[in-house]
Amino acid sequence: MRIAVIDGQGGGIGKHIVEKLRQEFADKVELWAFGTNALATAAMMKAGANDGATGENAMVQNLSDVDIIVGSVAIVAAHSMMGEMTPVMAEAVSKSKAKKMLIPINRCRIEVVGIKSEPLPHQVHHLVKRIRDLWEVEQSV
Structure with a gap:
């Protein structure tokens, strides 16, 4: 299973996600880090991503090759x-046939109504x- 983790700004959310996925799956999954900037990519790489790339073209070229975003x-x-x-980045995410698993962080003027507001560690859990x-379902097939 190949999982793309996307983050921007300081990469703190993506870093936390990569750390927890790496703890849970060790080397059983492949984690690709995509940052909107080099700082975010570097933070996710340091957290244990297998590979990483920065920017618009990296997302456009690679998000069709992952199972989960x-x-x-x-x-x-x-x-x-x-x-x-x-x-273009948002479109690359949306157009990818990968399953999208999004954390409802109510910043960036986007509020997901009906979702319980929880701290980031709980949402990542x-x-x-x-x-x-x-x-587990994929492994049993």
Whole structure:
């Protein structure tokens, strides 16, 4: 299973996601880090991603080759992350046939109504559990 983790700005959310996925799966999954900037990519690489790339073209060229895309809900919104998420990046995420697993971080003027507001570590825990469920189903086939 190949998982793309997308983050921007300082890469803190992506770093946390990569760390937890690496703890849960060790080397059983391949983690690709995609940053909207080099700082975000570097943070996710340091956290244990297998590979990483920065920017618009990297996302356009590679997001069709992953099974799951994870990040905050902002990764599907053009001009989010203080303008770092370009329309082309958001479109690449949306057009990919990969399953999208988005954390509802209520920043960037996007609010997901009906979702319980929880601290990031709790949301990442739910994300990792859901990916674990999908991974187990894939392994049993």
